[in-house]
Amino acid sequence: MSLDPEIAARLKRNADGLVPAVAQQHDTGEVLMMAWMNDEALHLTLTTGRATYWSRSRDELWVKGDTSGNVQHVKSVALDCDGDTILVKVDQVGAACHTGDHTCFDAGLIG
Amino acid sequence: MSLDPEIAARLKRNADGLVPAVAQQHDTGEVLMMAWMNDEALHLTLTTGRATYWSRSRDELWVKGDTSGNVQHVKSVALDCDGDTILVKVDQVGAACHTGDHTCFDAGLIG
Numbered sequence: 001m002s003l004d005p006e007i008a009a010r011l012k013r014n015a016d017g018l019v020p021a022v023a024q025q026h027d028t029g030e031v032l033m034m035a036w037m038n039d040e041a042l043h044l045t046l047t048t049g050r051a052t053y054w055s056r057s058r059d060e061l062w063v064k065g066d067t068s069g070n071v072q073h074v075k076s077v078a079l080d081c082d083g084d085t086i087l088v089k090v091d092q093v094g095a096a097c098h099t100g101d102h103t104c105f106d107a108g109l110i111g
Numbered sequence: 112m113s114l115d116p117e118i119a120a121r122l123k124r125n126a127d128g129l130v131p132a133v134a135q136q137h138d139t140g141e142v143l144m145m146a147w148m149n150d151e152a153l154h155l156t157l158t159t160g161r162a163t164y165w166s167r168s169r170d171e172l173w174v175k176g177d178t179s180g181n182v183q184h185v186k187s188v189a190l191d192c193d194g195d196t197i198l199v200k201v202d203q204v205g206a207a208c209h210t211g212d213h214t215c216f217d218a219g220l221i222g
Contacts, residue, residue, distance in 0.1 A: 007221050020131050022142055029140020031133055034196040046222040079219035081208050085145040087216045097192050104191040105198045110118050111157040111188035 003043040011039070012084040018054055019086055021045075023064075023096065026075040026089040032096035033104040035062075037086055042077075049074050051090050070094040114154040122150070123195040129165055130197055132156075134175075134207065137186040137200040143207035144215040146173075148197055153188075160185050162201050181205040 002008075013019055018036040025032055035053040037045065041061060044052040048063075051072035055062040065071030072090035079086060097104040113119075124130055129147040136143055146164040148156065152172055155163040159174075162183035166173040176182030183201035190197060208215040 020145060022133050022145065024140075024142055029135075031135055031142065031198055034131060034133065034191065074222070076220060077222035078216040079221055080145065080215040081210050081212070081218065082215075083219075085215070087142055087219075099192050101192070104193075104196070105189040107192065108190035108194075108198075109187060110190055111185070 001043070001047070003039040003046075007042070007046075007079075008039055010079055010083040011042075012082060013038075016056075018056070019084060021051075021053060021086040021088055023051060023072060023088050023090050023092075025092055027091075030103055031105060032072075032090070032092055032102075035064075042086065045074055045088060046077055051088050065093060068094070068098070070096065072096075112154070112158070114150040114157075118153070118157075118190075119150055121190055121194040122153075123193060124149075127167075129167070130195060132162075132164065132197040132199055134162060134183060134199050134201050134203075136203055138202075141214055142216060143183075143201070143203055143213075146175075153197065156185055156199060157188055162199050176204065179205070179209070181207065183207075 023032045038054045041052045053062045071093045075089040134143045149165045152163045164173045182204045186200040
C-alpha cells in the first residue's frame with residue numbers, strides 16, 4: 001500500500017522528494033522537533049500510529065523510537081495551506097531529542 | 112549590522128542559504144506556520160521584535176504583516192540541537208495564514 005493519491009497530490013516536496021514535518025506534543029503544545037518525510041514515511045505515519053520520518057543522514061526510513069525507545073504515538077496529522085509542511089501531533093514517550101533533552105529546542109535559546 | 116557570528120556559525124543552511132522557521136503562538140502553543148529565514152531575516156527577527164522571513168516565491172525579505180497587518184511580535188527565538196531549524200514564539204496579530212485561517216494547518220487535517 002502507498003500514500004492516498006489525493007494526499008500525495010496535495011504535497012509539495014523539495015528536490016529530494018521530502019516535506020518538513022513538525023512534531024508537537026498533543027496536550028502541552030510543545031514543539032518537539034522538526035524532521036523530514038517522504039511519501040512512504042507519511043503513509044506509515046498515517047497508518048501505523050507511529051511517527052515515521054526519512055533520515056537524511058542515514059538515507060533510510062526512521063520509525064522514531066525504534067532504536068531509542070522514545071516512540072511518538074500519532075494523535076493527528078495536518079498539511080498546511082500550501083501542502084509544503086506537515087504538522088504531526090504526537091504523544092512523545094521519553095525525550096524527543098537525541099541529546100536527551102525533552103525537545104530539540106530546549107538548549108537553543110538565542111533571543 | 113549583521114547576524115551575530117556565534118549564531119551564524121551554528122546555523123545549518125540548505126543549498127539556498129535558508130533555514131526552516133516554525134512560528135508558534137507563545138501562550139496557546141498553537142503552531143501557526145512554517146516559513147524560511149536567511150541570516151538577514153534571522154538577524155532582523157532577533158533585533159526588531161518582528162518576525163521576518165525570506166519569501167521564496169517573491170525572492171525577498173518578508174516582514175510578516177507589513178502587507179496584511181497580521182504582524183508577529185517576537186517573544187523568543189531558539190535553534191534546535193543541530194542548528195537546522197528555528198523556533199520563533201510570537202504573539203500573532205490577526206490570522207497567521209494568508210487564507211484568513213488562524214493557523215496554516217487549520218484546514219489541512221488528513222489523519
